Amino acid sequence: xxxxDNLKGVTNIYDETAERAYRLARLVDRPEAEAVFLSGTGMxxxxxxxxxxxxLGKPVLSSASAMMWHAxxxxxxxxxxxxxxxxxxxx
Numbered sequence: 001x002x003x004x005d006n007l008k009g010v011t012n013i014y015d016e017t018a019e020r021a022y023r024l025a026r027l028v029d030r031p032e033a034e035a036v037f038l039s040g041t042g043m044x045x046x047x048x049x050x051x052x053x054x055x056l057g058k059p060v061l062s063s064a065s066a067m068m069w070h071a072x073x074x075x076x077x078x079x080x081x082x083x084x085x086x087x088x089x090x091x
Contacts, residue, residue, distance in 0.1 A: 003028045003029075003030055003033070004028060005024060005027055005028050006024075007020055007021075007024055007040075007043070013040060013042035013043055014042050016042070016043055016044060017044065018044040018045070018046075018047040018048045019048075021038060021043050021044055021045045021048055021062075022048040022051065022052060024038065025038055025048070025052050025056070025060060026052075026055075026056075029056050029058075033058065034058060034059075035058055035059040035060065035061060036052065036056060036058065036059075036060045036061070037060075037061050037062070037063075038060070038061070038062040038063070039062070039063045040062075040063060041063050041064060041067070043062070043064075045062035045063075045064055045065070046062065046064055046065060046084050049061075049062060049065055049084050049085030050082075050083055050084060050085055052085075053085055053086060059085070059086055059087065060085055061085065061087055062085075065084060065085055065087050065088060066087065068084075068088065069087050069088055069090075072088075078091050
């Protein structure tokens with residue numbers, strides 16, 4: 001099952017808060033979901049990924065974290081980075 005939603009009333013994604021990203025993730029999460037994905041490169045997701053994973057008990061990824069993981073791996077950087085969700089801790 002896939003559930004989706006978006007931030008309401010956005011006029012400038014760069015003015016959005018991490019708290020709104022957090023609430024959106026909580027809104028779309030379902031017990032049967034294996035993970036939560038937050039898309040939107042301007043949405044401030046990185047500060048809340050770790051808290052969301054702890055609160056939801058499942059992986060939470062964002063387009064920003066996936067892009068960072070890929071960029072680091074493409075450059076040969078394999079050092080785990082904590083505090084931004086489990087994806088960035090994987091080797």
